Amino acid sequence: MLATVLHKPGDIRCEEVADPKILHPTDAIIKLSASCICGSDLWPYRGLQPVDGPMHMGHEYCGIVVEVGAEVRNVRPGQFVVGSFCLSDNPCPHCRFGFQSSCAQREFMSGAQAPYARVALADGTLVATAEVPPAELVPDLLAVSDVLGTGWYAADAAEVRQGSTVVVVGDGAVGLMGVLAAREMGAERIIAMSRHASRQRLAREFGATDIVAERGEEGVARIKDLTRGVGADSVLECVGTAESFDQALAVSRPGGTIGYVGVPHDVSLDGQRLFFGQKRMLGGPAPVRRFLPDLMDRVLKGRIKPGKVFDLQLPLADVAEGYRAMDERRAIKVMLSV
């Protein structure tokens, strides 16, 4: 089949690779209904993360099960499924604690920017719908797999509640999904930090009540002003740089909570600053599996439309243009038809 391979930074190709096969009796093979490019795919693409030989890219997926290993019990060929980018067994203590992204057997999905993909730990990872959903819901269900699940986790980790005042740091696809999640969780005020008109529009559409275009000290001053000097109850840190963490710490109130989902790059936190600032923090790779049934249900009922985050659709053959468009921030998130 033709699939996406990153050979070295900047060199991404759609090329012939071997079809995926069942390797373990707990595997499933799915035919993808669509795939997409993640902001985190840009780290190796930009050379900011090592590339040790050709990488099969793609970890967001939904589609039809075509084959299962001998031990798979929970899904069967013909079913439409969504899975998390973190593969998990589900009965281990970490999974039962709701942290499937730290599963004792955790693997990270790869090779999903392709027509077919192998999903390890299928029973623990995949959630099937009752029926094959209509095609127009595929973008929304695909979003659940990572970008929405991660934005949702940011809001969950940041303890967004009915009536909360929330700041979202980062206007990438995950940040925008964080806005949607905060609104679904009943936040009263959702302040999106964004400097880009198209992202500001989408943030408003997803539920942002205020937009702050300023950054750094000016951004902090604007948010203090909007919150009568108090700061935010919950901050969603959706970037992962030292600057974005600094912003998140500065705009959260004492006793407020920061949920962080951008992999921290060169971030070091000063103990005394956290201590005297009284910031509660939780982050990590999102345990999307915990949220999958609920989020799929919200999509199937038409309550949320996270697929709006895809603002560019390309055929898989044009995946290189998709990476370029995201790298140059011409696109928020690219969906690939496979």
Added chain:
Amino acid sequence: MLATVLHKPGDIRCEEVADPKILHPTDAIIKLSASCICGSDLWPYRGLQPVDGPMHMGHEYCGIVVEVGAEVRNVRPGQFVVGSFCLSDNPCPHCRFGFQSSCAQREFMSGAQAPYARVALADGTLVATAEVPPAELVPDLLAVSDVLGTGWYAADAAEVRQGSTVVVVGDGAVGLMGVLAAREMGAERIIAMSRHASRQRLAREFGATDIVAERGEEGVARIKDLTRGVGADSVLECVGTAESFDQALAVSRPGGTIGYVGVPHDVSLDGQRLFFGQKRMLGGPAPVRRFLPDLMDRVLKGRIKPGKVFDLQLPLADVAEGYRAMDERRAIKVMLSV
């Protein structure tokens, strides 16, 4: 009056100072029923925190109100009161959010190792008992003011619940109070890390189910072993050094919570370690005011005996010996009769 003054590191004296006076209409003057020495008093005593001129020491207190300023409404002369080491107004947004230790008007108490002391923001800070309690409860009520309140906050911030598995890092007075708090909150397993026989005994008396004397990698291995490889749901970090934070991070499970109450000294936390470890964290100066009514009630009902943490009692005149005994770890915590 004779009171405690730190002139320079190691030079602590009981000497004549001016009697405290009402300086603001929101002040109260109390006659202390007893006072004590805090582990944090040792930082300047040891020269690990700057001493800019003579410091009036002591921030833990309970006693009888003898005078109030013109605007004080909630307490009156003759009442027995306990207050927090953080002075707070109580109606500001941070106080209402339960973080009185970040009160917009916050001051830190000082000058309580003395027969009389001024308490600023008396209405927001002090909680009176219905009657003057019997003398034998004074050590317990004094402990509420900081050492118990801080240990309690460590357990609260670490989200200890019914059935939790808890590790307490640090066998100082605060750590021991953390053990007591975890037991009161219903923890099923409380593992105290302690190398000192007398502190181990007290930890068991306060509710520890297991003692781990090992530290570093061996300590981590022992706790992993005791928790079937999972780690602790909640960790109370009651020291504040890089080593103790390292220990706390290493023994908590993914999705577990670290409550930290030791002021961090030279502690820097790596973003990726927190992220991939999925550690929830909250710390800071304890908002003891939030817990005062409940903790005083538990003491008055005889449910808890936190005063047992005082293992040396001295007259105020011998305060220098008290500091030496705590500095040399001959005493866990020293009570001063004033």
